[in-house]
Amino acid sequence: MISISRTKWMWFYLLLTLVVSSNILIYQLTIMQPLPNQVALGTLFDFIITIPLLTYFFIIRKRYSWKYLLSIAFLGYGAAYLIIPHNMLTSFHNTSYIPVFFEGVFLFIELYIGYKLIRKLPAIIRNFNNNYPNTSTFQERLEEALMLHLKPSRTIDIISSEITMLYYSLFSWRKKQVSVLENEAVFTFHKKTSFVAFYVMMIHAIVLESIEFHFLLHSWSPVISFIALLLNVYAVLLFLAEIQAIRLCPIFLTNHQLHFQIGVMKRLKVSLEDIKSVHYYDGPEKISKKESKHIFDGVLSEFMKEKPSIEIELHSPKKAKFLYGISKNVTKIHLRPDEPQRFYEVVNSKLKDELNL
Template sequence: MQNTINLRSNLVVFGLPLLMILSLVMLVKSSFFIPKISSFVVIDFLITIPLVYFLLIRKKNISNKTVFSVFMLGVLIASFTLPKENQQLLNTVKTFLIPIVEIGIIAFIIVKGRSVAKKINEINDYSLDFFDVINKVCKEILPSKIAGIFASEIAMIYYGLFNWKKKELKKNEFTYHKDGMAVSVILGFLLVVVVEMFVTHSMMKSGNVRVSLILATLSGYTILQILATLRSLVKRPIVIDVDNKELYLKFGILANAKISLHQIENIELSTKEIPEKSSIKFFSPIGSAGGHNLILHLKEEIKFNSFYGFTKKATSLAIFVDSRDAFVKMLNNTK
């Protein structure tokens, strides 16, 4: 009986906003649509529907963060539904309101992040770093998928432009960027982008100024991403939490995993080539190109975070650790 009531309640919560969206789409596509009501349609998509959704969920066990998703969905549907010549108000919102909202969210995340970081320092949880803190804060105030994107963007700026202080390793921290192939592969990507920028400069000389400016901006942004990734490899070592018996695997800002040491079945010392269809997954997002010298076989399947908040699953993980023997020894002694 209770399941039936919950089902009907959820149908109202999600069905009513969906019905409103479909009604607006049908109106815009019908012969009754006139350009004068375009602004009202935009207001319904961006204000009325999110407000109705908020009123429906405010007393339910549904996160208020999902209202932001409904708002962004409204922006997306309105962009594809309304005729281009009737999107004046929508374009204004995209130009001014959305950047203001984004800046506001980022500012709030930074303020909240400082508060969370202070609490972490108070409980002496040194296994967490800047990216972990920002990830945690973003997930508290944003939907999970959007949170991953925001956290990655903020971390990219942080590691790309700030935090130049040298990282001092503790006894339970291990690097993975010195002897492996990951840095070489990423530097190869950087070289490709730099070459592309020279091509862009040539296009500017030939008169394609607008296209070349867009490409130059994208290239500059990509270079910042690559530099941030390289620096984050140094700043985010693998951590063995001796007290809590947990392993924190990290690959810069591109991958993150927390594994209970009790979940590790065995540790295989191996550099052998791994077939494509193998159950063994590379922890590094660059796959076999980054190399590996260890395979962690787990008792059960785990989920771990990849770039921009995407998750992956694995029962065996291929990783690379510079001080492999010392790492394995500490793992075995801690388990």
């Protein structure tokens, strides 16, 4: 993926600020009053056409799918609706059809994706079941099955992430830790941490917040209270999935690769030949934001985040995968396995064997 330069970000934010601030000021400054109703059309044009075009040329072009423009335009309409005085919008009856148009397009896309999935679902399930000997984790098996029958896209990445989250949060409670083949080593990284207690506390806080604020928001806006409730339910499912995925998916080492799945949020697969060194971490406790951009952080979140015990350096950047298909290139891996000495010895022994081949 092509990275975006700081200069492009600067120009994008500058032009975006000019477009948004000029449209806000024109309605707020008394010197500009009274305004003709046609000014509302100009604001709609800026937010539905101009801002998405700026986003395309500075951010999306050659990096992401142009389909994101539809979402940006829809958000732009929502922002314009908040900025433009209501009496000016009501003078243009056709503008009320704009959100209906966007909703129709979204519905069409969702139905089309659903049709493609349903049509190929039997083959996907068949390949998913047959992939068990080749890949050990649920998410890897699911992705391989999907990619055999569907074109790779961010939409497929999102679907895969959502199915994985639902599986681990709702259907994995009777499952055991992933099985590994002969000559593979397994390293847990959660047993000596308080990550379960931390996530249980977070879930408890979300449930209490949902009960307290749902009725308060409902008296003000039933729609917003319903949206907030859905978001809270989603957050609880995500935290449950994170607990289960961390418990069931340890780090495992094959003859040729190291596999990292840190919950449902982070994944990385590294060939032994790509590893430059494995050593005990002796760096600072707090890592700078700039340096952290190139680090795969496999240390679990707790009440107080612990310092990594193991650092792995790579010869060249490798792509780490995150939720919803987001990715970044990393050159270092930070870990805190339950048995750091065993991890250090076993991995270095494998690296020596790899060099001697």
